[in-house]
Structures are given as structure tokens and as C-alpha cells.
Amino acid sequence: MWKRDEAVRPASGQPTAPQPPAPSIPGTPGPRPDASQHMEKDIVNIGKSVVIKGELNGSEDLTIEGHVEGTIQLRDHVLTIGPNGRIKAQVFAKSVIVLGEVTGNVTASDKVDIRDNGSVDGDIISPRVAIAEGAHFRGSVDMQRKATPAPSQPKTPQATAQPQGQSSTQGSQQPQPARA
């Protein structure tokens, strides 16, 4: 269902080991067997013909060009909604870059970046938010409340994150740099 994004990989030499052919999906070219599997940072691409309904979890950067409905959780990684991406989901990630359309709340521990022609209908919780000229946004932006990494994360005694929607306690969760 996912494919390795070859466009972001540098040119590599000869393959180090033969690999079995990977299954391909319509609209997404199959992966090229090479040494790139040893790269430190992988980027996965969901092609524009792919439709996913349900919960999407991952531990690597992800680019979505298809349709996703449900929940997306990339706790420590970058989620990119490509120009063809159509998301109707609650999104949790380290950083979220939007070039397509997102309907749903977006929570990022680092940054939300809505690029030109990107669209977000929903509430954003992130310490940094960038909205380009030409982007569409409707909803609220909360840059002070600490972003909850994922709703299913077990809480540790040190955890300060609160469940979503408890806005009345937002002032006590994180020091506000602007008021220091």
C-alpha cells in the first residue's frame, strides 16, 4: 500500500542484495530494489489512487497524495499532505505540512505549515503555525497548549499532556514564552 519515495533518495550504486519484487498499486510505481533501504531516513508515499479508512500509525515520515479518513498518528515524524491529498481525519504528528486538503483537527508537537493552496478546516494545536498567502484555513489556532502526541498514548507520571478539549486548563500546562 505504501511505497518508498524514490524521488527523495540520492542516486545509489549497485544493489547490495537482490530483493523480491514488491507488490505495486495502481497509481504508484513500485519500489526500486537498491541499497536505499539502509538510508537513515525513510519517506513513505501514499499514492493518489489510494484510499485508506481507519487508523494510520507510523514511525517514519509520510507523504499522502491519496484519501485518508480516520486517524493519522506519526508521533515523531513529518506528515506531508501532498497537493492531491484529501484528508478527513484527526492528525497527530511532529510536523504537518499541508499542500492539499485537510478536514479535521491537526495536532503537531513542532509545527503546522499550510502552504499556498493548502486547506485546513479544523482546529490546530501546535507551538508553531505558518500559513502561506493563498492558503485556506477555517478553525482555531492554539499555539500555547502543549500538543498531545496521540490519544492512545499511555500517560506517564511525568506526562503533562491533557486530553483534548480541556481548554480550561491550558494555561497551566506549558509556560508561555511570550510572557516570560
Next chain:
Amino acid sequence: MGLLDRLGPRRSEPEERPGRPTTAAAEDPVFATKALRKFLSSLTAHESPVLLDLGPVVGSNVSFFGEQLGCKIFVEDIFADIDRHVRGGKLEQLPAFLKQRFPQVTNTVDGILCWDLIDYLDKASAAELANELTRVLRPDGALLGFFGTAQAQVQNYTKYIISDEMTLKHRPYPSARGRQATLLNRDIIRLFSGLRVSDSFLLQNNLREILFRKPA
């Protein structure tokens, strides 16, 4: 730390600016503002103030209010709603639409950026909008409105981009219909009868800036 310190020049993060740079940004005319500073002062009197912006989303404004003032910002682009009703031929439904438009709970918003929205509304729509804004505004909350004084028809909307607390960039962009009315001061005061006028300024560019406060 004083207000001026908190509203100081924003740190530059050129490498993080999204999208391509717009040439329009360099050409936007810059105008002084007198009421914005007072509006900001009213916001900073609250902890984590809630701000309602009735204009189109402006990324730098969101950063300004979010990062520097710690606001929670609701962006509700009423100008887009007007255009949608105009293009759909449903302008007669606009007052009823505005009456249901705002999901915010009564008395929960600390500040409202109304910009020059009222000038683009018919009388009935403006009345419904003013009622709703008065409802959601918290006691002692502030509403900043701009009102034109010139009779000339204006066919564009304007994005107001905050340069600093004393200056705004005015960036025109197309609208489906032009400005509808030039209100007299008494009409404006009647319109927001639930609020009191805190400050009023007539600028050299023929824009009236009025800062309303909701009685505590």
C-alpha cells in the same frame, strides 16, 4: 516585562517562511493605526486570551497573536461567507446565516477583530452580526472595527496585515460585491448598542477606527 517588550519586533525566520514569497507583500501600502495598540493592551490583560478574527486568514497575524500574545485564535472569514452568498444568489439568507454562524459560547471571547466587515454588509446582516459579536464577547472584552468615511464605491476587500502595533499593511483582494454603506457614527453606536465606545480615531486615510468594550 512590559507590553512594548512583548510586542517587540518578531524574530525573523526567513528560512521557515512557507510558499513562495509574494511580490505583493513588498508593495502593500502601510498605514498607521491608533486603535490596534489599545486593542492589544486589552488582550494582554487576560491570560491566554481568546481572539476571534472575522477576516481572511493571514499567516503573519496568526503568528503575531499566537506566538507573541499567546492567543487562541478563531479564524471565521465572514468575507468569504458574503462572497458565497452573493455568488449563490442567496443574499437574503445572509442575516439568518450570520445569526447561526458563530459556535462560540456566550461571553467567552476576549477580543474580536471585526476589521471593516460592517461596511460590506446590508443593514439586516450587520445587525445580526453585531448582536452575535456582542453575545460572544466576554465582559470587558474588546472589539476593533474599521469604518470607511468616503462615499466612493470600493470593490475590493482588504486584508489588514499587522506590521507592528502602530502600522498595518493594507492588501486589497477581489470581492464579489463592493462596500455597501458608509455609516454615520450614531448608526455604528446603535448597531453595537450592547457595547460602549472606548476609543475612536479618524485617520488620514479616511478610516475610522473604533474600539468597543463590553461593559463588565
